Amino acid sequence: xxxxxxxxxxxxxxxxxxxxxxxxxxxxLVSIAVTDEAGYLLHLERADGAxxxxxxxxxxxxxxxxxxxxxxxxxxxxxxDRPAVGLMPGRxxxxxxxxxxxxxxxxxxxGVSGVKSHEDEIVAIAGREALLASxx
Numbered sequence: 239x240x241x242x243x244x245x246x247x248x249x250x251x252x253x254x255x256x257x258x259x260x261x262x263x264x265x266x267l268v269s270i271a272v273t274d275e276a277g278y279l280l281h282l283e284r285a286d287g288a289x290x291x292x293x294x295x296x297x298x299x300x301x302x303x304x305x306x307x308x309x310x311x312x313x314x315x316x317x318x319d320r321p322a323v324g325l326m327p328g329r330x331x332x333x334x335x336x337x338x339x340x341x342x343x344x345x346x347x348x349g350v351s352g353v354k355s356h357e358d359e360i361v362a363i364a365g366r367e368a369l370l371a372s373x374x
Contacts, residue, residue: 245274245338245346249369250281253338253348256368260361261285261350268352268361269296275344277301277328285352292351299335299349299358301328307344310335311359334358336366340373 250272257270269284269292277300284293302310306329313331317324324331333355338346348365350358 243340243343243345245272245280247280249346252369252372253365254281254283257348257350257361257365258283258285260364261352264353264357264360266353266357266361268350268358269293270361270365271296271300271347271349272365273297273300273304273347273349275304275346277304277347280346288352295330295332295351296334296349296358298328298330299332299351299362300347301335301349302330302347303335303337303349304344304347305329307337307339309333309337309359310349311355334362336362338366338369340370 261268267285267288269288272281311333317331335349337344348362350361
């Protein structure tokens with residue numbers, strides 16, 4: 239048996255605080271989702287005024303990043319050459335989701351939706367970097 243690192247509610251709170259700070263700094267109204275390594279939801283928050291579908295899209299981005307262990311932008315690029323990748327069930331290969339990698343393993347995903355996809359990714363990265371800095 240080995241010891242496994244997992245995300246906690248406290249970790250999700252750190253991610254959300256940093257994501258919200260980045261979004262507020264830019265006046266972006268977004269939804270933010272944090273999942274575990276299997277893509278199961280730990281926390282979801284939709285800002286007042288964020289687009290209604292953004293909550294579901296953020297969750298799909300977080301889930302996709304966690305399961306693929308790669309940014310959703312990478313999968314978006316793959317779909318250009320291999321369109322069938324976009325048909326994988328339960329995944330959304332659209333920029334704005336990032337995996338949380340710690341000690342070489344994926345422990346979760348962060349998905350953001352509500353503004354342009356590259357801006358969603360900026361918010362997600364801010365959350366991931368804040369979490370990783372807190373455990374360094």
